[in-house]
Amino acid sequence: MKNSHRTQKIAFFFLLSATLLIVVPVGLIVVIIIQKGLPAINWQFLSDIPRQGMRAGGIFPAIIGTVYLVTGAIIFALPIGLLAAIYLSEYSKDNLLNRVIKLAIVNLAGVPSVVYGLFGLALFVIFFKFGASILSGSLTLGIMILPIVITTSREALESVPQSFREVSLSLGASKWQTIRHIVLPNAIPGILTGTILGLGRAAGETAPILFTVAAFYLPQLPASIFDQAMALPYHLYVISTQVPNVDEKIRYGTAFVLLALVLFMNLVAIIIRYKFRKNKKW
Amino acid sequence: MVKFRIRKLDILFGTAYALKQIDLDIRSNEILSIIGPSNSGKTTFLRMLNRLNELNSNIKISGEAQLDGKDIKDIDIELLRRKIGMVFALPLPLPLSIFDNVAYGIRMSGESDKKVIKESVEDALKRAYLWEEVKDRLNDSAFKLSGGQQQRLCIARTLAVGPDVILFDEPCSGLDPISTAKVEDAMVKLKEKYTIVLVTNNVKQAARVGDRTAFFLNGELVELDKTEKIFTAPKDKRTEDYIRGKFG
Numbered sequence A: 001m002k003n004s005h006r007t008q009k010i011a012f013f014f015l016l017s018a019t020l021l022i023v024v025p026v027g028l029i030v031v032i033i034i035q036k037g038l039p040a041i042n043w044q045f046l047s048d049i050p051r052q053g054m055r056a057g058g059i060f061p062a063i064i065g066t067v068y069l070v071t072g073a074i075i076f077a078l079p080i081g082l083l084a085a086i087y088l089s090e091y092s093k094d095n096l097l098n099r100v101i102k103l104a105i106v107n108l109a110g111v112p113s114v115v116y117g118l119f120g121l122a123l124f125v126i127f128f129k130f131g132a133s134i135l136s137g138s139l140t141l142g143i144m145i146l147p148i149v150i151t152t153s154r155e156a157l158e159s160v161p162q163s164f165r166e167v168s169l170s171l172g173a174s175k176w177q178t179i180r181h182i183v184l185p186n187a188i189p190g191i192l193t194g195t196i197l198g199l200g201r202a203a204g205e206t207a208p209i210l211f212t213v214a215a216f217y218l219p220q221l222p223a224s225i226f227d228q229a230m231a232l233p234y235h236l237y238v239i240s241t242q243v244p245n246v247d248e249k250i251r252y253g254t255a256f257v258l259l260a261l262v263l264f265m266n267l268v269a270i271i272i273r274y275k276f277r278k279n280k281k282w
Numbered sequence B: 001m002v003k004f005r006i007r008k009l010d011i012l013f014g015t016a017y018a019l020k021q022i023d024l025d026i027r028s029n030e031i032l033s034i035i036g037p038s039n040s041g042k043t044t045f046l047r048m049l050n051r052l053n054e055l056n057s058n059i060k061i062s063g064e065a066q067l068d069g070k071d072i073k074d075i076d077i078e079l080l081r082r083k084i085g086m087v088f089a090l091p092l093p094l095p096l097s098i099f100d101n102v103a104y105g106i107r108m109s110g111e112s113d114k115k116v117i118k119e120s121v122e123d124a125l126k127r128a129y130l131w132e133e134v135k136d137r138l139n140d141s142a143f144k145l146s147g148g149q150q151q152r153l154c155i156a157r158t159l160a161v162g163p164d165v166i167l168f169d170e171p172c173s174g175l176d177p178i179s180t181a182k183v184e185d186a187m188v189k190l191k192e193k194y195t196i197v198l199v200t201n202n203v204k205q206a207a208r209v210g211d212r213t214a215f216f217l218n219g220e221l222v223e224l225d226k227t228e229k230i231f232t233a234p235k236d237k238r239t240e241d242y243i244r245g246k247f248g
Helices: A002-040 A043-048 A060-091 A095-110 A115-125 A132-159 A162-170 A175-204 A230-240 A248-279 B042-051 B077-083 B100-107 B115-128 B147-160 B179-188 B203-209 B227-232 B237-243
Strands: B002-013 B016-027 B031-035 B059-067 B084-087 B167-170 B195-199 B212-217 B220-226
Touching: A002 A248, A002 B059, A002 B084, A043 A060, A043 A248, A060 A095, A060 A132, A060 A175, A060 A230, A060 A248, A115 A132, A162 A175, A175 A230, A175 A248, A175 B100, A230 A248, B002 B042, B002 B147, B016 B042, B016 B195, B031 B042, B031 B203, B042 B059, B042 B167, B042 B195, B042 B203, B059 B195, B084 B147, B100 B115, B100 B147, B115 B147, B147 B167, B147 B179, B179 B195, B179 B203, B203 B227, B212 B227, B212 B237, B220 B227, B220 B237, B227 B237
Parallel strands: B031 B195, B031 B212, B084 B167, B167 B195
Antiparallel strands: B002 B016, B002 B059, B212 B220
């Protein structure tokens, strides 16, 4: 009896330690970035172009570039991902073709991001002749986040109770009307959550934009989707490894802005999910 | 007059028979009660009539089912389901307001005239004996109503589409005796205008409201007769045992 009690205590100790081990790095990253990066944040840093070979000035073009890329990626990935999710959840039957499609989506999620970069370079930059541009970068990022959008949207659609569909059909609504008026409105919070998580992922990735859009240094804002652009993750990489003597403050300031952007998007996703759970009526 | 004519109906889920060789007529403006233990095929029979079974891709249906002399497979499926309303076992309001729940079917059928929709909603709520209780809060969520009110809302929602037939699938299984009495009341009054098929686990309910009663057992129709006859002098021993509560 006493022995089993001690075993339990030991097990508890290891379980708790492992869990704490997850929290520690996250906490440390956030603390260090805030501690070292926050002093760099001021209006000029956020709104000015980089100066003196990126050793002074601000990071405005990189922020704008990331916003453009993320927006472009979502314009591409949301409609396609949502339509695919509707097909998979509402229309597809369990046959070989659909099992292949589902397998493809799972695998798409597992492809390393640098491979997406190379793929984007070959397909969009070279084959479609879009060049290194916001368009190429957005499309590459869009393909990268498609699996996230599809998977979360599908889960959201499938979580709408089957009984709602039956009621709607029994009242003489067509299948599409049922999806349009009953299933989709109740799945929107889940779809939004997935989309925002995808956005956060797209905002933070460096490899997919490396060959497809990112500019080393570009003091003006892009004028069209066929221009190159700076982007936060790549800019961070550049000032950390490629340019000597950049003030630590600027590096951590950039990291802070990137981290804040991604965490903010995740926070929005969490709030939407929380509100939805609270208002859920079934 | 015969509303539904069912002949040699077989339904299989995969390889398991849910219904075997059912021959049955449902007459206009009657309440036909279907009783029987769980898994006897009652609900499957009901969901065959408005073709809701066919959502299950595993199902095989053979035999003949006619509505007003026309095979139900030859009727446009949305039109068929507007002609045959259904009230489910649990109150299942859609996650919409009270008004929008009742208006849903009309809107889906293409009606966009706000005045017509409003009149139909009011009329349907009155016929389901719910109007007085909800007329001042039509824009509230339907989930704010009590269970019995929700079930009458579901009846109103069905009536609003203008059906000829209403299928009730154990409509009182989740309700208290008072709410049950109100729903049964509504059913009896609806008989004048509609043909009603009532599936129920509650033998006494069948005795209270049914004109005729059918007894299903293991996917077969054991006996179908006037309700008084079924309950006073059943022909089949199994019917008698079930009604007396000896099994099931």
